[in-house]
Amino acid sequence: xxxxxxxxxxxxxxxxxxxxxxxxxxxxxxxxxxxxxxxxxxxxxxxxxxxxxxxxxxxxxxxxxxxxxxxxxxxxxxxxxxxxxxxxxxxxxxxxxxxxxxxxxxxxxxxxxxxxxxxxxxxxxxxxxxxxxxxxxxxxxxxxxxxxxxxxxxxxxxxxxxxxxxxxxxxxxxxxxxxxxxxxxxxxxxxxxxxxxxxxxxxxxxxxxxxxxxxxxxxxxxxxxxxxxxxxxxxxxxxxxxxxxxxxxxxxxxxxxxxxxxxxxxxxxxxxxxxxxxxxxxxxxxxxxxxxxxxxxxxxxxxxxxxxxxxxxxxxxxxxxxxxxxxxxxxxxxxxxxxxxxxxxxxxxxxxxxxxxxxxxxxxxxxxxxxxxxxxxx
Numbered sequence: 001x002x003x004x005x006x007x008x009x010x011x012x013x014x015x016x017x018x019x020x021x022x023x024x025x026x027x028x029x030x031x032x033x034x035x036x037x038x039x040x041x042x043x044x045x046x047x048x049x050x051x052x053x054x055x056x057x058x059x060x061x062x063x064x065x066x067x068x069x070x071x072x073x074x075x076x077x078x079x080x081x082x083x084x085x086x087x088x089x090x091x092x093x094x095x096x097x098x099x100x101x102x103x104x105x106x107x108x109x110x111x112x113x114x115x116x117x118x119x120x121x122x123x124x125x126x127x128x129x130x131x132x133x134x135x136x137x138x139x140x141x142x143x144x145x146x147x148x149x150x151x152x153x154x155x156x157x158x159x160x161x162x163x164x165x166x167x168x169x170x171x172x173x174x175x176x177x178x179x180x181x182x183x184x185x186x187x188x189x190x191x192x193x194x195x196x197x198x199x200x201x202x203x204x205x206x207x208x209x210x211x212x213x214x215x216x217x218x219x220x221x222x223x224x225x226x227x228x229x230x231x232x233x234x235x236x237x238x239x240x241x242x243x244x245x246x247x248x249x250x251x252x253x254x255x256x257x258x259x260x261x262x263x264x265x266x267x268x269x270x271x272x273x274x275x276x277x278x279x280x281x282x283x284x285x286x287x288x289x290x291x292x293x294x295x296x297x298x299x300x301x302x303x304x305x306x307x308x309x310x311x312x313x314x315x316x317x318x319x320x321x322x323x324x325x326x327x328x329x330x331x332x333x334x335x336x337x338x339x340x341x342x343x344x345x346x347x348x349x350x351x352x353x354x355x356x357x358x359x360x361x362x363x364x365x366x367x368x369x370x371x372x373x374x375x376x377x378x
Contacts (some may be wrong), residue, residue, distance in 0.1 A: 016348075076111035076141045086153045088141060106141035112207055114152065116159040126172040131210040132187065134159050136202050143201030151200040162190035175212050176222055177229050185207040 071077045072364045077089040080102045089103070096103055136155065144151045159223065166186045171181055179217050188207040214222040214264040286293040 017293075063098055066094045067101075069094055069096060069103060071105055072107075074107050075105040076108050077103045077105050078145055079103050080140050085142060085146070104145060106144060108138045108141060111135050111137050114156050114159060116156070116163055116315030118160070118164075120164050121176060122167060122172045123169055126173045127215055128167065128172055129213040129215075130163060130175070131212070132159065132163055133208040133210065134191065134209070135205045137205055138201055139203045140199075143199050147199045147201065151202055154198060154200055155195065155202055158191055158194040159187075160166040162187050162194055165190055172214065173225070175357075177213060177226055180209055180212075199327055216318055235344060 030122060037337070044214075069077075071089055071091050073265055075091065077094065079086050079089060079096065081100060083102075086101075100235055104262050104377050109177045113135045115131070115133050117129070119127050122128055134155065148154050169176060172180075175183060183365070184207055191204055192209070195204075213219070282293070
């Protein structure tokens, strides 16, 4: 007799006595009850087709619902069907065949970074501590996942190789001071050259070359060298600023001198023309009365010469009486006349071909004081 038969009440496999104590549920009985509810026979030997369809329908609904998935805004989904690439899907709600299709999301918008550092040997056989940070973005999700085993690891190794190559072809002074930007560009180009054949789907966005450090034994000397380089650049900028400040002033001064020279040229040219015109006007008079004209020119010349002296000449040849002369008034008028003559800008010049007459004689069109005196005596 089996332990689960109705007549077997004393042999309980769970070690419990018959009565109010109940053991775990009988699985066969539960199965028979379930079949009865779906219209089957209680014997358990047969299952109706309707029950099978219900179970299959439930499984189909569960399979269909399990295929819905969401791709985030910054991602792309790479779809594989039985392990073969069939395409990519964009952000949003999608459906895939569970157990048939596989979707791997890849973030294609975030900028990632990989650091690289180490002690490296320079061209002049010095050790320098170099640090660099490479920023990149994924532009092809399929190549990023399946072209290489690990694209990030490949980029890290390529960065280290490129950095060592560039540092090994530059001197320590360039790495620490003036050649930092060139080293950064050369490293960027070298990384792209190394990564191009592998088609990793990665695009290098930027390469940051962090400040390099010399060995501790020579750190103080290199700090002094860097300070000197900075002072040199500062002095150059100050000199350029001073040049930009002085150059406009110099140009203005040159332009002003050119304008003054042109004005002086025009003034001298006009004075020469006036002197020629005066000579042409005086020449007919001299030809008509040479003695009178010569005397007049002589007196005018003496007036021009003696007007700048403080001495007073008195002609007492025809008179024995000494006339009272207001010397203070004469001195005052003489100084006033000297100032007025100094302020004049034009001078009429006579040629020196007239018998013994000075070459520069002012002719103002007025009769001189000596001439008036001579006329008064006559």
